[in-house]
Amino acid sequence: DVKVTQSSRYLVKRTGEKVFLECVQDMDHENMFWYRQDPGLGLRLIYFSYDVKMKEKGDIPEGYSVSREKKERFSLILESASTNQTSMYLCASNKAGSTNEKLFFGSGTQLSVL
Amino acid sequence: GDSVTQMEGPVTLSEEAFLTINCTYTATGYPSLFWYVQYPGEGLQLLLKATKADDKGSNKGFEATYRKETTSFHLEKGSVQVSDSAVYFCALRPRHAGTSYGKLTFGQGTILTVHP
Numbered sequence: 001d002v003k004v005t006q007s008s009r010y011l012v013k014r015t016g017e018k019v020f021l022e023c024v025q026d027m028d029h030e031n032m033f034w035y036r037q038d039p040g041l042g043l044r045l046i047y048f049s050y051d052v053k054m055k056e057k058g059d060i061p062e063g064y065s066v067s068r069e070k071k072e073r074f075s076l077i078l079e080s081a082s083t084n085q086t087s088m089y090l091c092a093s094n095k096a097g098s099t100n101e102k103l104f105f106g107s108g109t110q111l112s113v114l
Numbered sequence: 115g116d117s118v119t120q121m122e123g124p125v126t127l128s129e130e131a132f133l134t135i136n137c138t139y140t141a142t143g144y145p146s147l148f149w150y151v152q153y154p155g156e157g158l159q160l161l162l163k164a165t166k167a168d169d170k171g172s173n174k175g176f177e178a179t180y181r182k183e184t185t186s187f188h189l190e191k192g193s194v195q196v197s198d199s200a201v202y203f204c205a206l207r208p209r210h211a212g213t214s215y216g217k218l219t220f221g222q223g224t225i226l227t228v229h230p
Binding site for chain 1: 157220223
């Protein structure tokens with residue numbers, strides 16, 4: 001069964017801390033994405049990557065960075081966490097090419113910044 | 115820019131009731147349209163999709179028809195079950211997505227609760 005695995009289900013951090021959210025997929029997908037999910041706002045794209053070491057900004061990249069050193073792993077980094085980054089973070093992946101538009105999602109990481 | 119608007123929620127229904135969740139979109143050209151579902155404690159999963167005007171996507175008793183003239187993609191089910199309780203997201207992928215075919219724009223999500 002195909003899988004996108006996020007390292008933590010719940011995470012509590014303090015303001016100003018550096019936070020790493022990890023995501024691993026076992027499907028050999030080229031594309032990987034980080035979304036945040038907030039009530040009433042739906043999902044908003046933070047960053048995505050279409051190849052190792054490649055990244056592009058999404059709609060709300062401010063305050064975040066990403067790292068993709070290996071094809072299967074995509075990390076989201078909060079350089080200095082703030083309370084307005086309290087949210088559910090969802091990682092997703094899919095294969096490159098127009099014939100496969102389906103996104104596979106992880107179960108999410110609920111991050112609370114105090 | 116591209117956007118997706120879903121009906122306000124939450125929606126509460128009794129088992130076997132008819133379901134409609136409205137979705138309208140704004141996009142350049144003819145995007146692909148999707149419905150994703152998120153069950154409690156899980157990530158999103160694709161429910162159905164349509165890639166061109168008048169296409170009907172269907173899965174698990176749910177249906178949605180791509181209406182270009184009204185820029186809509188409403189989700190319907192004739193008889194809901196308790197197990198359909200979830201959050202439903204409408205989404206679009208623009209034709210001009212470039213290198214990435216996963217850059218979806220999502221609606222706000224609609225919480226559906228079905229009571230026995």
